Amino acid sequence: MKALSLAIDAYHALTPEVRERIVQTVRTRLQEPPYRLLSPEHLRTLATLETAGPPVVSLYLQLTPERRVGRAWQSAFSALTHRVSQAMDEAARTSINADLQDVQRALERQLPELGRGAAFYACRERGIWRQIALPIPLPDRIQIGSRPYLRPLLRSWGRSDRMLLAVLSREQSRFLVSHLGAVEEIYRVKGQRIRGLLTDRVPRDRRSALANQLMRDEAKALASMAEIIGREFETSHILLCAPPDMSAAFRDHLSKNVQSRLGMFEASVHASPAEIGAAVATVQEQLKAREERQLVDRLREASPVAVSTGVQETLDCLSEGRVLTLVADDTYAARGWHCRQCGSLFEVTPSKCPVCREADLEPVDDLLEAALQQALECRAQIAFVRDPACRSALTQKAPLQALLRY
Ligand SMILES: [Zn+2]
Incomplete structure (x- = not known):
């Protein structure tokens, strides 16, 4: 299926109207039937039907x-x-x-x-x-x-599992989203036709300065689009492939926060989404492993009141709505118990729910999936730890931990 396209150049500036159109068309595109990636907002809507x-x-x-x-x-x-x-x-x-x-x-x-x-x-x-x-x-x-029964799906919903891929060139620029290796093209932007703009009326010595200015304007618009699409998909990083001058101009216009979450890769601007997916695989894995290491360090070094580092303690914090980021060992598998009255989750069956004092408890096959669902409902972020070294560092304390809101 063709990606949406838009032309941005000296005659078509990125006005607020155009920005709104980008947001709307990206959203509309995600409503189309065949096998779309699910945006986080769509997932949350499904969860609250x-x-x-x-x-x-x-x-x-x-x-x-x-x-x-x-x-x-x-x-x-x-x-x-x-x-x-x-x-x-x-x-x-x-x-x-x-x-x-x-x-x-x-x-x-x-x-x-x-x-x-x-x-x-x-x-x-x-x-x-x-x-x-x-x-x-x-x-x-x-x-x-x-x-909708979404629990199994949440296993692929970690915050570093979606990244934005930007493939820029003078001729055309493309934005794709990668979700755990599955890549979909979201937007395509036609480049400006610089040669047409630089007519004979422009003095020869001014042409290169003008061409440079046009390229910088375009890079600014593209950086702005990258941030719009990244926000819509809640991507963790931007991976960039661009000629050196465009790359520098593009990066200059990204916000500080996005700049700190940037990786580089090489691919042809005409490559298929699958080829682009293969080209970013290594850098993606490196960024994810780095992210996981930082997260595990944060859990270890944070003040004890800002984290929960035991499975039951984390489940308690989840039902109290205190979890900011739920951190799970991806391979963690355990049965547990669920209180039908208040929704609390337990590792070991209590005779009565200690929270609401009811005895209405049911077994759950997969405690992690149940916890992920609660995290989704209270808009907590989910982070999986998949790198073997990071996993063993995490599970020294517990396979399920959390950074807390308060
Ligand atoms: Zn209860």
Whole structure:
């Protein structure tokens, strides 16, 4: 699918109206059906959908190379959906079957080219439809409920898991977003035609100064666009590929905060998103590992009142809404308990919930996913620690810790 495009030059300045258009078109683009990356705002909207009305189907399907051959994915899909239709009343079954047909049709039309699988959240009657490519393999699963079942997805939602890639040149500039290795082109900007502007009326000795000024103006506009798109996707870093003079001018116009989160890479301006993804892989891994090291150091060095460094302590802080950043060892897996009354989570089953004194506790298969969901609901950031050395440094204390708001 083609990226959106826009021309910025001496005649088309980056006015507030154009900026607003960029934001709106980026948002609209993310509503389009086939296998979009999910923006953080979309994720939060899905998480807070009203619970009234017909059930929502949430379906996760792995797309291994074997399943991509012919229609091999179909048997996995049938096995998943077969289990559903039994224990339901007539109305719910009709609604679910309609949604499953929509999902099947979408898969038949097109499998996501990139990614390790696909996730769908669908309810035709409530006008809910999201299909997204999954950057990490998640187990096949179908869940029917009053809200989309997002917990497995949150495992790919760390704050350093999304980065903005900027490939700049005089001819055209491109912005892409990488989510754990899956790369999607978001915006394309046509470069200005300097030769056309430098007519014979411009004295020869002024031409190079004028060309330089035009290039600087364009770099300024591009830096501004990078910040708009980065904010929209809540990307952790900008990775830049540009000729030296453009690169310097672009960086000069970035805010201090963004400048400190910048990496460089090399790629052709005509490369495919997959080729660009491969070109940034190494620098991306380095930046992530550095980020993880800094986070682990921060947890270790912070004043004890500003962090929680035990699993149960962290779960308590989460239910109290005190968590600013939830930090998890990516491989942490444990069962736990959930209080149906107040929502508190527990590592070990208490006879009664110590928070609300009710005895209404249920087991949860995956304590980390339940904790991630709470983090999403209270707008806390999520950070995963994946680098082996950082993981062992973290788990010396606990696999689940947090930086606190207060
Ligand atoms: Zn409780």
